[in-house]
Amino acid sequence: MKQNRYIRQTSLKDFGPDKQQALRQARVLVVGVGGLGIPVLQYLNAMGVGCLGMVEQDVVEWSNLQRQVLYTESDLGKSKIQVAEEKLREMNSETELICHDTFLTRTNALEIISDYDLVVDASDNFPTRYLINDACVILNKPFVSGAIYGFEGQVSVFNYKEGPTYRCLFPSLPEKDNIPDCNTNGVLGVIPGIIGSFQALEAVKVITDMPGVLSGILMLYNGFDQSIRKVKFPAVVKNKDRTQLESNYNQPVCDSIPEVSFKRMLQEISRDSPKISLIDVRSTEELRMNPIEKAKHIPMQLLADSVDEFTDHQTIFFICQSGKRSKDAVRKLLPLLPDRNLYSVKGGIEAMKNGLENITKRDESDLP
Template sequence: MNFERYSRQTQLKEFGLDAQKKLLKAKVLVVGAGGLGVPVLTYLNAMGIGTLGVIDDDVVSITNLHRQVAYDESEIGKPKVSSFIKKLQLQNSETILIPYHSFLTVENALEIINTYDVVVDASDNFATRYLVNDACVILNKPFVYGALHSFDGQVSVFNFENGPTYRCLFPTMPNANEVPNCDENGVLGVIPGIIGNLQALEAVKVITGIGSTLSGKLLLFDGLNQNYQKINFSKVVENGEIKNLRKSYDFSCDISISSIEAIDLEVLISHEKIQLLDVRTNEEYTKFHLKNTIHIPISELENRTSELNFLEDLYVVCQSGIRSQKAITFLKEKQPNTNFINVTGGINKMNVYAAK
């Protein structure tokens, strides 16, 4: 270990060399290399975490750049993990960096998480958060939670030293129509940096034992008014007794939904005429859209279903693949015999969009 490199933090009497050695031995998995993952990984890498794993299967898009400050314009369309790992290596050559070019799934979650001491959830969707929680409960691993919305953020620590889990605070996954979406509602660029750094701090405290963690406490950050508030919550014993992962953590787990990869859709529409529904906002659609699509914002879908032909296959697309899935969940209840196909990854994953 390069003692001089970390001298400004080891000279803190509350931290010291012993804490630094704990960081060096620690293995931390960061789920997501986006708005939260960028500051988490940057600071944990700089501070001397011995092993850092990062799992993400997304690519850089132009809409990421205002908040995901590790990426630049030349990397649009390239995998985030590949791009970020190179920069982390240049930042700290002593760190063992393990990239996973995948999303966290029911099939790989237990195997991947089992090799780490702490998990930092830097994902952007409820399905992954519940999957992370349940896997960490099964494997008895603590995880640091962070979430964003507009100008606000949340941070907490779950499953740490027999403390509450994510399900103790949020017992059940919300249904698809209750979930706010970053593509539609937005987030101020600096907010992920604030919340991600708070997550990194909590991870360091979990590993080293300094200070007190946010276990059993939910930190609420109001960026517009620069306010912090803590809410206490208690452990629910049965939430710590999960033995197996569910078969699916998808919003659509109770119904069958077909899917197609965004790049495969591009090939399909270049050869065939299909019925393609775009459920993004008017603003998003105006900025960029595919030819020959039916545009109905998801907020207007309930009153405009007459514009769709339910006797034909219906492909549904949005910016990232989340709202399209919500739309199909709604439409499937109305028209159970129609074959709906969700475009996985949405417009963000299309080559034609990345090239613009």
């Protein structure tokens, strides 16, 4: 370890070389390499955490760039985790970086988390938060939680030194209709940076056993007036007795969604058959910036109500900016159109732009 690299930390009276060594020996898993995960990873990497694991399987798209500041326009369509690994390694070559190129699911959560001392939840959905909580309770691992919405954010530390779990504050997964959708409601670009930085600070405090950890305390941040409120909540003993994961966290099984490459989709569309259609599920704003020829525009929120518009089509391709929403579209419509061939276009428009038709690791197979 280069002696002067961390001197601004080791010279602190309440930090010093011992706490720096604790950082060096720590193994931290960050779930999500997006708006929250990026500042967490950048600061923990810069401050000298010895091992950083990352869980992510998304690609960079235009709508990420206003808040996910590690990525640039040249990264569009690329794997987030691969881009993050490369840039973090350039920032600090001493850090061990471990890439888990997957989404966290109930089948891999315990195996992945067991190898780390601390988890930072930088995910963007409730099912993953409950999954992380339950896995950490079973494995007796603390985790730092962060969430953002619009101009606001919140941070807390769960399962730390016999402290409360996530379920002590939020006992059960909210109903689907009550879950905010960031794609619809949005978030101010700087807010994830603020909340992610708070998460990084809490992670450092947990690792180095500093006082003031937000265990049993929910910190609420309001970007409008820069106010911070702290709400205390108690531990509920029964929530610590967990020995196994839930049978279902309502998480999508991504590997089961039929996909084709952009090139393969173009080949099929070029046949000009009335039984084949292409549905663009992006927002109206995205469509104006980059319309797709021969595609019918139906935004995600209107899909379920528009099924009658393409029930006569035997093969239907769905496309979005990165391939994520198009997979959600196929997932949503498979039960409604069981006798149709539904496909998500892998990597979406960014795959087309960057020549990444083979954006997934597996080879493209012929359509059935």
